[in-house]
Amino acid sequence: MSAARRDDPRDDLSVAREVLTTEAAGLRALAASLGDSFADAVARLATATGRVVVSGMGKSGLVGRKIAATLASTGTPALFVHPAEASHGDLGMIIPGDAVLALSNSGETAELADLVAHARRFALPLVAITGRPDSTLALAADVALILPRAAEACPMGLAPTTSTTMQLALGDAVAVALLTRRGFTAADFQSFHPGGRLGARLRRVRDLMHTGHAVPVADPDMHMAAALVLMTEKRFGCLGVRDADGRLVGIVTDGDLRRAMGPDLLSRRVRDIMTLSPRTIGPDALAAEALHVMNARERPVTALFVVADDQQPVGILHVHDLLRAGLA
Structure with missing residues (x-):
């Protein structure tokens, strides 16, 4: 691509619109793909007496941190555990009563192996978000939420873009479904958000x-x-x-x-x-x-x-x- 083309604002806008269109198509496909497995996953997470432990590696880990934060702020106790750190002592943070939500687009993330084995050993509910139904993670999970096949938004089709957007949106869907089940109210929300403009809007x-x-x-x-x-x-x-x-x-x-x-x-x-x-x-x-x-x-x-x-x-x-x- 020439320097002139890179500097053309029209090309930038064209690329941006194509990215958003591609990711929007992925979200529409995700919405259409949801079924009984989603309801099953939410039910299993809702019955956990402890925390929802979210884990993932790389970009999936970054998305997982946001999902854990959203869960915690909407009435579902949650924390993020890095899978590599889990293998070096942080497995002790995951105890009976917890449930595990593991993210891996490929479903073959090696760093998740010890955490998955730990969840199986203690019979913890394990929900997977992955793009491959036949992957190691999907087969090990109690419920696998499968991301539909969708093109990544980068021109090479390699950088995690559409896939991470779908992961994030699916995490939001889980969090909102759980808060609805719990009857979470604006007053409850305010108690978790006492600071800033949002906290002010929710004060009585x-x-x-x-x-x-x-x-x-x-x-x-x-x-x-x-x-x-x-x-x-x-x-x-x-x-x-x-x-x-x-x-x-x-x-x-x-x-x-x-x-x-x-x-x-x-x-x-x-x-x-x-x-x-x-x-x-x-x-x-x-x-x-x-x-x-x-x-x-x-x-x-x-x-x-x-x-x-x-x-x-x-x-x-x-x-x-x-x-x-x-x-x-």
Whole structure:
């Protein structure tokens, strides 16, 4: 290939599109090939009382590390054991109660031999992901998930590309099937992802809201002179209005004050200028949902009152709380 051709961005785009098209075809073939063996593999992994031990060599090992991480973060205890290290002491990490998920496209990876023998010795469930149904690994496994024949995406057909993409996607399918079986929820997910933006999105409103004396609330008959002092003191830019039963029935915001501005404002009562039926949220809602409610409709708001099932205010959440949490 000439230097001019290598430097042509059009050729780069053509190559990239061909790679993605080839790998997409492999994924479609993989989806069509799934059957009872997949359900059997998931069932065996689900019944493990210990961990799912993932192993593979080379590119399959790199894919295996990601599969193990995905399993662990979605409710299936898992770890990656390097097959070469397993033969030098790390087999001790694999104990009764564990299940083994072994990856090898050829199914003849020599470094997996000791790990496979260890799994057979202790009668551990062994699931294989391989491209050859007649390979040593496939025949030794309790269940073999066979990758369909598909062209590798490199022009020589040698570099693991489509095959590793299929391995990775099949690992994701196993992980999602297992989390579905376990009834894994967003709350469970958050407990495994407490850090970063994802952790913030999965936090609950109750974790971020202000409570007690910090909540700005008043009765409908309060004079606006006193209400303004209270709004200024609480610093949320709003004031919740409770009825005689303690239920939140209205809100006074900076916008309400501007609309009611006049010489008699301080002598008027809260009920005269409040907005009825303010936007609210429950304490068990996700922080991400609170952000959506704040941004919903034609006019975004910067604060939400948090109410219990009986509509009594139990807290308040400001957009700055979401910013500090790394969400907004």
